[in-house]
Amino acid sequence: MASAAERQAHFVVNDAFGYLVIDDLVPLAERDELYRHAMNDTFFYENSFEWNRVWHPLSGMSLLTGPKSYGETGKPGVKFPTMTPYDHFFRAVEKNQAVIADFLGINVDRVRYVMSAYLYRAGWGLPWHEDIGENGEYLGAFTYYMHKEWRGNWGGELMILNDERLHTTDNGIDLAFLQGTGLRAPSNVEGGIGAFILPKPNRIVVMRPKVLHSVNSVSALAGENMRFSLAGFFIA
Numbered sequence: 001m002a003s004a005a006e007r008q009a010h011f012v013v014n015d016a017f018g019y020l021v022i023d024d025l026v027p028l029a030e031r032d033e034l035y036r037h038a039m040n041d042t043f044f045y046e047n048s049f050e051w052n053r054v055w056h057p058l059s060g061m062s063l064l065t066g067p068k069s070y071g072e073t074g075k076p077g078v079k080f081p082t083m084t085p086y087d088h089f090f091r092a093v094e095k096n097q098a099v100i101a102d103f104l105g106i107n108v109d110r111v112r113y114v115m116s117a118y119l120y121r122a123g124w125g126l127p128w129h130e131d132i133g134e135n136g137e138y139l140g141a142f143t144y145y146m147h148k149e150w151r152g153n154w155g156g157e158l159m160i161l162n163d164e165r166l167h168t169t170d171n172g173i174d175l176a177f178l179q180g181t182g183l184r185a186p187s188n189v190e191g192g193i194g195a196f197i198l199p200k201p202n203r204i205v206v207m208r209p210k211v212l213h214s215v216n217s218v219s220a221l222a223g224e225n226m227r228f229s230l231a232g233f234f235i236a
Contacts, residue, residue, distance in 0.1 A: 010022060011099060013103060016162055017162045017211070018160070018162065018207055019208075021197060021203060022099070023200065023202065024202055025202055025204045026092045026202060027088075027092075028202075030085070031088070031146070031202055034086065034146065035147075036085070037086065038085075038086070038117045038146060038228070043064060044063065044065075045061055045062075045063060046061040046063070046064055055127070059124070060120075060121075060124030060125060061124060062119060063118070065117040066116065067115065067116050068080070068114070069112070070113050070115075071112025071113070072112060073112050073235045075114045077114070089230055097111050100206055103208075104234060106139055106140075112235050113142070113232050114233060114235060115142070115230050117146070117228070117229070118227075118228070118230075119227070120156060120215065121218060122219060122221075125214065125215050125216055125217030125218065130209075130210045133235075137235055137236045138233045138236070139234040141234070142204055142206045142207070142234070143199075144230040144231070145199045145202065145203050145204075146228045146229060146230060147225070147228040149201065150227070152198065153219060153221050154219050154221055154227075155217055155218045155221075155222065156218045156222070158205055159196050159213060160197070161191070161194040161213070162194065199229070215227075
């Protein structure tokens with residue numbers, strides 16, 4: 001476990017909004033190797049096989065890879081050790097496992113998670129939602145930013161609200177919201193005060209379960225630069 005001074009230098013915990021931030025997660029040489037390997041992985045569109053209803057029809061989507069697991073998650077795909085540079089990420093998380101487990105309130109020896117690489121281009125984002133999983137299996141979520149540069153006006157921020165919950169609606173006229181996230185329109189403006197976290201390179205953000213969050217659309221100012229991350233869920 002990191003000392004108090006080390007934790008203050010490298011970790012930011014916000015209990016009100018339910019997130020933990022760790023910067024400089026992966027040593028730079030390993031980060032560069034991970035970046036090159038992940039960029040050459042096989043990507044497909046999020047809704048290639050079936051519609052993931054978290055993505056609203058008008059919010060764009062993402063490109064993602066097949067899943068990779070740490071521990072026995074019961075999910076398809078390769079498991080750690082993968083014998084690829086993805087293991088740099090898994091081992092970096094291992095070094096911070098005690099802090100992450102303490103933040104999520106889980107046994108450090110029971111940490112297991114599944115993740116994929118994600119690409120968001122200009123115009124793509126992710127609407128407001130909560131991560132619960134099938135039968136409430138998710139114990140938390142995380143996003144690790146792999147891009148080497150991200151400017152402050154490129155968008156793609158992780159947005160978090162702590163004072164509202166999702167609202168379902170049976171208003172058949174509001175077809176887009178029924179087909180998408182089921183949010184009551186206009187959504188998320190009753191309190192309207194939250195937090196945002198910039199997608200700083202080599203940063204990981206861990207969120208507790210049922211935290212209401214979204215990904216702000218990547219700005220046209222990003223040009224061909226894509227928001228590139230590893231994202232996934234801690235599994236019960």
